[in-house]
Amino acid sequence: MSDPTVPDPTVPEPTGSVGFDELYQLNVNGETRDVRDAWVGESLLYVLRERLGLMGSKGACEQGECGSCSVMVDGELVCSCLVMAASAIDQPIVTIEGVAPIGSPSDVQQAFVDAGAVQCGFCTPGLIMATHALLERSAEPSEFEIREELSGNVCRCTGYGRIIEAVQRVSVSRRADAESGIAS
Amino acid sequence: MSILSGVRRHDGRLGDSITRPDGTAKVQGSFMFSGDLEAEHCLWGATLRSPHPHARIISIDLSAAWKISGVEAIITAEDVPGQLTYGLISQDQPVFASEVVRYVGEPIAAVAADHPETCRRALQAIVVVYEVLEPLTDPERALDGSHPPIHPDGNLIRHQRIVSGDITATGDVVVEGTYVIGMQDQAFLGLEAALAMPGPGGAGVDLYVATQWLHEDQKQIAACLGLAPEQVRLTLGGVGGAFGAREDISLQVHTCLLALRTGRPVRIQYSREESFLGHVHRHPATIWMRHHATADGHIVKIEARMVFDGGAYASTSSAVLINGVTHTQGPYKCANALVDGYAVRTNNLPCGAMRGFGVVQACFAHEGQMDRLAAACGLDPVEIRLRNAMETGDKLITGQPILNVAPVARCIRETAALPLPDEPVGGHDHDPMRLPGGAGRTADRRHIRRGIGFAVSIKNLMYSEGFDDYATARCRLADGVATLKFATAEVGQGFITIAGQIARSVLGVDDVLLDPIDTDVGSAGSTSASRQTWMSGGAVNAVCMKVRGLMFDSLAAIYGVDASTLSIEGRDIVDATGVFRITVVDATAGLSFDETVEFRHAPTEDLDENGQGNCHTAFAFVAHRAVVDVDPELGLVKVIQVATAQDVGRALNPLSVIGQIEGGIAQGLGLAVMEEIIMSNGRVRNPSFTDYLLPTFLDMPDVVISLIEEPDPIAPLGAKGVGEPPTVSSTPAIVAAIRDAIGKHIDRVPVRPIDIIG
Ligand code: FES
Numbered sequence: 001m002s003d004p005t006v007p008d009p010t011v012p013e014p015t016g017s018v019g020f021d022e023l024y025q026l027n028v029n030g031e032t033r034d035v036r037d038a039w040v041g042e043s044l045l046y047v048l049r050e051r052l053g054l055m056g057s058k059g060a061c062e063q064g065e066c067g068s069c070s071v072m073v074d075g076e077l078v079c080s081c082l083v084m085a086a087s088a089i090d091q092p093i094v095t096i097e098g099v100a101p102i103g104s105p106s107d108v109q110q111a112f113v114d115a116g117a118v119q120c121g122f123c124t125p126g127l128i129m130a131t132h133a134l135l136e137r138s139a140e141p142s143e144f145e146i147r148e149e150l151s152g153n154v155c156r157c158t159g160y161g162r163i164i165e166a167v168q169r170v171s172v173s174r175r176a177d178a179e180s181g182i183a184s
Numbered sequence: 185m186s187i188l189s190g191v192r193r194h195d196g197r198l199g200d201s202i203t204r205p206d207g208t209a210k211v212q213g214s215f216m217f218s219g220d221l222e223a224e225h226c227l228w229g230a231t232l233r234s235p236h237p238h239a240r241i242i243s244i245d246l247s248a249a250w251k252i253s254g255v256e257a258i259i260t261a262e263d264v265p266g267q268l269t270y271g272l273i274s275q276d277q278p279v280f281a282s283e284v285v286r287y288v289g290e291p292i293a294a295v296a297a298d299h300p301e302t303c304r305r306a307l308q309a310i311v312v313v314y315e316v317l318e319p320l321t322d323p324e325r326a327l328d329g330s331h332p333p334i335h336p337d338g339n340l341i342r343h344q345r346i347v348s349g350d351i352t353a354t355g356d357v358v359v360e361g362t363y364v365i366g367m368q369d370q371a372f373l374g375l376e377a378a379l380a381m382p383g384p385g386g387a388g389v390d391l392y393v394a395t396q397w398l399h400e401d402q403k404q405i406a407a408c409l410g411l412a413p414e415q416v417r418l419t420l421g422g423v424g425g426a427f428g429a430r431e432d433i434s435l436q437v438h439t440c441l442l443a444l445r446t447g448r449p450v451r452i453q454y455s456r457e458e459s460f461l462g463h464v465h466r467h468p469a470t471i472w473m474r475h476h477a478t479a480d481g482h483i484v485k486i487e488a489r490m491v492f493d494g495g496a497y498a499s500t501s502s503a504v505l506i507n508g509v510t511h512t513q514g515p516y517k518c519a520n521a522l523v524d525g526y527a528v529r530t531n532n533l534p535c536g537a538m539r540g541f542g543v544v545q546a547c548f549a550h551e552g553q554m555d556r557l558a559a560a561c562g563l564d565p566v567e568i569r570l571r572n573a574m575e576t577g578d579k580l581i582t583g584q585p586i587l588n589v590a591p592v593a594r595c596i597r598e599t600a601a602l603p604l605p606d607e608p609v610g611g612h613d614h615d616p617m618r619l620p621g622g623a624g625r626t627a628d629r630r631h632i633r634r635g636i637g638f639a640v641s642i643k644n645l646m647y648s649e650g651f652d653d654y655a656t657a658r659c660r661l662a663d664g665v666a667t668l669k670f671a672t673a674e675v676g677q678g679f680i681t682i683a684g685q686i687a688r689s690v691l692g693v694d695d696v697l698l699d700p701i702d703t704d705v706g707s708a709g710s711t712s713a714s715r716q717t718w719m720s721g722g723a724v725n726a727v728c729m730k731v732r733g734l735m736f737d738s739l740a741a742i743y744g745v746d747a748s749t750l751s752i753e754g755r756d757i758v759d760a761t762g763v764f765r766i767t768v769v770d771a772t773a774g775l776s777f778d779e780t781v782e783f784r785h786a787p788t789e790d791l792d793e794n795g796q797g798n799c800h801t802a803f804a805f806v807a808h809r810a811v812v813d814v815d816p817e818l819g820l821v822k823v824i825q826v827a828t829a830q831d832v833g834r835a836l837n838p839l840s841v842i843g844q845i846e847g848g849i850a851q852g853l854g855l856a857v858m859e860e861i862i863m864s865n866g867r868v869r870n871p872s873f874t875d876y877l878l879p880t881f882l883d884m885p886d887v888v889i890s891l892i893e894e895p896d897p898i899a900p901l902g903a904k905g906v907g908e909p910p911t912v913s914s915t916p917a918i919v920a921a922i923r924d925a926i927g928k929h930i931d932r933v934p935v936r937p938i939d940i941i942g
């Protein structure tokens with residue numbers, strides 16, 4: 001139906017250092033993954049989802065406002081919708097799929113389930129990433145610190161109460177584990 | 185909040201706070217939302233939308249778009265094979281606009297191409313020539329006839345009057361106010377998304393979509409595609425929240441048409457901006473109310489005029505209006521009333537269902553009135569509400585008696601008795617982050633004022649006005665395993681959790697499997713109107729009871745016991761003597777029972793021209809108390825605490841109920857102080873999460889909850905719907921607290937800094 005032989009003058013061809021058919025690699029969840037036929041304008045979120053099939057990261061605003069797309073790039077929590085995929089070359093990327101093997105949820109993931117922190121679950125992968133990052137920085141955050149540190153992640157369903165509860169549960173149980181580790 | 189410190193975790197029966205069956209998949213990122221669905225050789229679809237609120241389409245030129253490499257289909261109104269319009273109540277909305285566009289964002293064409301970027305360029309290359317027309321954006325002008333009709337159905341969608349008792353009655357005390365409610369967006373996080381696959385050999389289409397009501401979608405899509413309903417097979421794609429915005433068709437017909445046209449799978453996923461334009465919103469409304477009362481604060485008469493702006497197309501506006509006018513009195517006794525309500529058509533965004541559905545607007549007005557009345561009578565806001573609190577047997581101004589459990593006074597008392605926050609005015613620790621506006625603003629601790637406000641509400645449950653409201657469920661019991669099938673849209677609320685609990689409780693099984701949620705079974709009705717626990721829960725309960733009866737009959741035949749004496753005890757079946765005992769697993773070994781049930785609530789009636797009739801099914805009640813800190817100079821508000829006692833009938837899963845309450849209050853808070861779609865001259869000024877502000881972790885206060893469990897004898901499981909009430913009266917409670925803090929009437933939501941300062 002389309003006629004590829006007639007170039008349309010009103011539509012600029014994509015330009016950039018990575019062309020539509022260039023190949024580059026990303027280091028995702030400890031694996032080197034080829035990204036083929038990409039356009040340089042693609043966000044890391046788009047590449048993770050559409051080119052690498054890692055659908056766990058979600059997009060709800062593509063503007064850095066909701067945190068649904070949160071992943072770790074080189075140890076930093078970032079909104080993958082705001083990062084050009086090609087700019088993450090050579091940096092380790094961890095997505096929700098890299099947090100724990102399927103069927104063996106991390107302590108944070110399990111606490112979210114147990115505390116009722118999940119309703120529709122669309123915000124959840126981003127919040128799991130943000131919570132792991134928070135508890136790395138601060139093992140025993142106060143409630144206010146939790147609110148402050150997670151405020152870049154929007155949840156429309158829960159009103160946040162059960163999410164705070166989940167984070168606190170992890171903090172308490174990690175501390176208990178650490179103490180019993182010291183005791184034993 | 186500490187209510188969960190002793191979470192009840194037993195064996196997954198009713199009343200247990202078990203966790204969601206989809207929880208692990210959701211936390212691990214493996215749960216498939218509708219936007220995550222892919223197919224081989226799949227194309228992307230995208231929609232061209234009107235930039236004008238009102239314009240005549242002179243011409244549409246697709247030729248440049250067709251020339252773009254990778255474009256596989258472009259469709260317009262000419263390509264719609266069946267009915268050209270759709271709609272939930274009246275079919276007044278075009279699949280694609282062809283002659284006139286009536287709102288900014290109205291679809292005109294759709295494309296399918298190999299990449300979203302190709303789609304974007306193709307849309308840009310479509311040339312539409314418009315003759316711009318004057319938009320009708322003032323609802324009053326839609327009413328006064330000063331603007332020509334913008335739609336063949338006219339500018340008035342519905343008028344409903346309620347005349348109750350003696351309308352000449354007067355009271356010692358008269359208070360009035362005009363209340364304005366802004367346009368709120370449901371702002372679910374999971375954007376509209378669907379995957380359509382042409383059926384093998386051109387036999388219809390399969391659609392995977394995030395929706396609230398598969399069968400209603402199926403009916404509307406099939407009509408527009410010119411297919412029989414069974415040729416359009418729907419499966420629920422994972423739903424990232426709904427809140428009313430997925431009750432109407434958005435991308436469904438477009439996606440199916442593109443798939444049928446190209447013979448390939450097609451995905452459409454809206455952007456956030458498109459989502460703001462592409463679904464219906466909460467109706468903005470202006471409500472005038474005048475209350476007459478005795479000197480001691482008993483309501484004598486209420487007069488009201490309500491105008492709901494339905495936007496360009498009808499959607500559910502007529503039902504929203506009926507909810508508004510029939511809830512004029514709130515949860516209070518009132519014999520005499522004169523109410524006129526109007527839903528009008530304008531060139532603003534179409535409005536329809538959002539959590540609370542017309543009652544949110546009415547409640548904001550009647551609760552503002554109750555505070556005015558309290559002040560005029562020299563009474564405390566709690567006392568005036570207690571004096572007027574409705575009870576079972578009282579009548580609405582429609583003449584309908586309240587047959588449900590109605591613990592209004594108890595909701596009020598228990599809410600008032602919940603502990604107040606220990607946070608000092610201006611926050612703990614002199615931390616500037618805790619001031620209204622946070623550290624980024626410059627609120628001064630010395631100027632902060634604290635306020636406390638109350639609000640109470642009544643909310644109807646299920647569908648109204650004679651609608652044949654039913655839900656279907658199927659249960660197969662074999663070898664000790666129950667398999668449930670229903671078309672109930674799981675949108676995050678947790679129906680799939682309680683469905684298993686019901687089956688375990690009724691059948692004495694541990695293992696419950698859930699079949700895919702699709703149109704291979706009868707309709708469950710919509711996941712809306714707080715109805716699924718009652719309706720689909722009622723259907724699952726009824727079908728499990730039926731299967732249990734068959735199981736008991738088979739035991740009677742095999743063992744010679746009297747089936748009527750059998751009952752379930754844990755995992756066993758026992759007879760009345762306790763002598764006969766067999767496990768359900770053993771009793772069903774090698775056997776299979778399979779039943780399907782349609783469950784209906786008692787029929788409802790239409791309203792007559794005086795607004796009289798038993799138009800609703802059932803009611804739930806709730807009270808809210810809000811505590812706020814306000815900086816009156818900067819107009820900044822921080823909500824410190826919301827306390828609530830809610831009439832839930834029976835909490836089938838207390839953890840889920842708490843989730844609904846906290847989440848509902850968050851949306852009520854959003855409407856109170858943050859959330860508004862700002863329109864100017866028919867154009868949306870803030871269609872993004874940067875400019876449309878949603879409550880974050882920092883905006884949400886501590887929530888203190890008391891569940892009032894008085895099982896309702898009318899409800900199939902004693903349980904009332906719990907989703908909407910938290911949203912209804914949390915908003916007026918917060919606004920009342922702001923009024924209390926600054927000593928000034930504020931009669932519009934969301935409350936803006938200028939409303940506080942000005
Ligand atoms: S999608 Fe990236 S922050 Fe919202």
Ligand code: FES
Pocket residue numbers: 117118119120121122123124154155156157158373424425676
């Ligand atoms: S659970 Fe739905 S957005 Fe958070």
